[in-house]
Amino acid sequence: MARTKEFDPDRVLQRAMELFWERGYEATSMADLVTHLGIGRASLYSTFGSKHDLYLAALRRYLRHSEAGFVSALAQPGPALPALRAFVQSWVTEALTDPQHRGCFVVNAAVELSGRDSEVARQVEASWSVVETAVLSSLLRAQAQGELAADKDPHEIAHFLLVVMQGVRVIARAAPEAARLEATARLALAALE
Incomplete structure (x- = not known):
């Protein structure tokens, strides 16, 4: 007779995601995971597989939760540019309040x-593609609604915003200085004018 799990795999995955997010893959050992998650090594392996498998599952969990929110926010009916501006600004706000x-x-x-x-590279590229596609869709809608000038290239702006937003997130990890990030957001948003 199979034993029932004495832990909630979803909750454990959430906690693993938080640990990997904070420390990274290499700096998180199996011993760290066992201690942080409060489950035995054998249970961890039987439920999630290897450390690498657990990391990929944690990354996919992060992607599911983060992508759903911003895709929905950018797809709302009505004016597109205010939602896009709020989206870009939210990345700076998030960086400064973490x-x-x-x-x-x-x-x-x-x-x-x-x-x-x-x-990991495939997951990262897929995520960036989702971000860029959501931004591009918002820009195309803004242009169709007359919010974005006809001579602006939505594809180029979407590429630019993706790179800027990812850069903001790198800076957020290392040295989240408010003046630097807010100036970056202002210049990025100027591309929408």
């Missing part, structure tokens, strides 16, 4: 692992 300076889990994964881990 007391742990964790940055973005996706950016952290890209910097730490994507150059040598093809599955």
